Amino acid sequence: MLSDEMKAHLAGTILPFWEKLADEACGGFYGYVDKNLRVKRDADKGCILHSRILWTFSTAARILGDGALKAYADRAYDFLRRFEDREHGGVYWSVTHDGRPADTTKHTYCQAFAIYGLAAYYRLTGNREALDKAAGLYRLIEEKCRDAEGYGEAYRADFSPESNEKLSENGVMASRTMNTLLHVLEGYTELYRAWPDEGLREKGKQALARFLHTIYNRPAHRLDVFFDADFHPLLDMQSYGHDIEASWLLWDSVTALLPEAEWPPYRDMCLDLAQSVRQRAFTDHGLRNECVDGEVNELRVWWVQAETMLGFANAYSLTQDEAWLECLRLQWAAILRMIVDKRPGGEWYWSVYENGELTERPMVEEWKCPYHNGRMCLRLMEANLPI
Numbered sequence: 378m379l380s381d382e383m384k385a386h387l388a389g390t391i392l393p394f395w396e397k398l399a400d401e402a403c404g405g406f407y408g409y410v411d412k413n414l415r416v417k418r419d420a421d422k423g424c425i426l427h428s429r430i431l432w433t434f435s436t437a438a439r440i441l442g443d444g445a446l447k448a449y450a451d452r453a454y455d456f457l458r459r460f461e462d463r464e465h466g467g468v469y470w471s472v473t474h475d476g477r478p479a480d481t482t483k484h485t486y487c488q489a490f491a492i493y494g495l496a497a498y499y500r501l502t503g504n505r506e507a508l509d510k511a512a513g514l515y516r517l518i519e520e521k522c523r524d525a526e527g528y529g530e531a532y533r534a535d536f537s538p539e540s541n542e543k544l545s546e547n548g549v550m551a552s553r554t555m556n557t558l559l560h561v562l563e564g565y566t567e568l569y570r571a572w573p574d575e576g577l578r579e580k581g582k583q584a585l586a587r588f589l590h591t592i593y594n595r596p597a598h599r600l601d602v603f604f605d606a607d608f609h610p611l612l613d614m615q616s617y618g619h620d621i622e623a624s625w626l627l628w629d630s631v632t633a634l635l636p637e638a639e640w641p642p643y644r645d646m647c648l649d650l651a652q653s654v655r656q657r658a659f660t661d662h663g664l665r666n667e668c669v670d671g672e673v674n675e676l677r678v679w680w681v682q683a684e685t686m687l688g689f690a691n692a693y694s695l696t697q698d699e700a701w702l703e704c705l706r707l708q709w710a711a712i713l714r715m716i717v718d719k720r721p722g723g724e725w726y727w728s729v730y731e732n733g734e735l736t737e738r739p740m741v742e743e744w745k746c747p748y749h750n751g752r753m754c755l756r757l758m759e760a761n762l763p764i
Contacts, residue, residue, distance in 0.1 A: 405456030423743030618681030
């Protein structure tokens with residue numbers, strides 16, 4: 378059964394790789410491992426990386442009932458304090474290997490992932506300090522990172538606006554991004570499960586409405602990606618990975634935050650996104666990366682492949698159409714064949730070309746983490762699909 382394979386892969390490949398990256402000298406986890414599995418012990422450590430490690434080990438320990446995993450969640454939680462700005466609030470983008478501020482950017486995306494990890498840790502431990510920190514970051518985002526139209530992106534340490542290089546690409550500089558809004562919503566939903574506050578739920582509902590009425594490009598069957606301050610799209614782009622991720626992540630938030638009577642238009646959107654991606658980007662070699670101005674990027678990227686599994690599983694749950702199960706089988710086979718690192722001590726490659734050749738991307742850095750593939754395993758274990 379697929380659920381059994383997911384459990385074995387999580388316990389035998391993903392979690393052991395990250396356990397070995399515990400930095401016993403300076404705390405937390407090492408921040409960089411190159412493509413040859415060489416650890417750079419003095420590399421800066423990213424807040425997004427540590428927040429995602431915190432979420433992964435907290436959730437794995439809770440779902441699996443494995444007390445040994447809690448020690449790694451504790452380690453990530455303890456080190457996350459190093460990212461906190463005691464003067465201005467919020468969390469920095471990165472710190473040095475021994476925990477001193479490095480990149481002091483305050484990015485909304487980064488604050489949201491800290492919420493995500495802290496809420497998961499609270500759900501595991503009942504640690505009230507963790508919940509208070511998560512709720513404080515939620516309030517900070519609403520106070521410092523939001524204006525009348527929506528969420529901003531990048532800020533200096535004192536929350537004065539900064540240019541958004543970190544989440545812009547393809548030659549545009551975005552004032553707002555689909556990606557940041559998606560993960561603010563993700564963080565708020567996880568926090569709501571831990572702390573069912575009505576004000577928090579209302580903010581999540583507003584984010585969902587923004588997706589349905591603004592971010593979702595219904596005629597193009599996609600989410601637009603980069604926007605100016607007034608939410609005008611800046612680029613003709615479909616990010617296949619984000620669309621398939623959003624197809625289940627939005628639905629997860631819908632079912633947590635909205636009354637059932639309000640679900641139908643969101644169900645239609647989520648299925649449309651999944652069907653669009655399957656038609657335009659799915660092959661026997663996994664999911665393509667993106668399409669910009671009509672040009673398709675054929676890279677197979679680790680997180681895109683993991684999210685494809687969850688998007689296809691969600692589409693099956695919504696439709697009971699067994700064609701989605703066959704897509705799941707093909708996708709998992711592609712991941713095992715192309716993305717899983719079969720070297721001793723390996724995990725997942727960052728990305729490969731369509732022919733299977735490796736790119737030069739590292740095994741670990743501020744974005745490469747156990748959250749996408751670990752979450753894939755955990756959710757599919759619980760889904761217990763008939764394959």
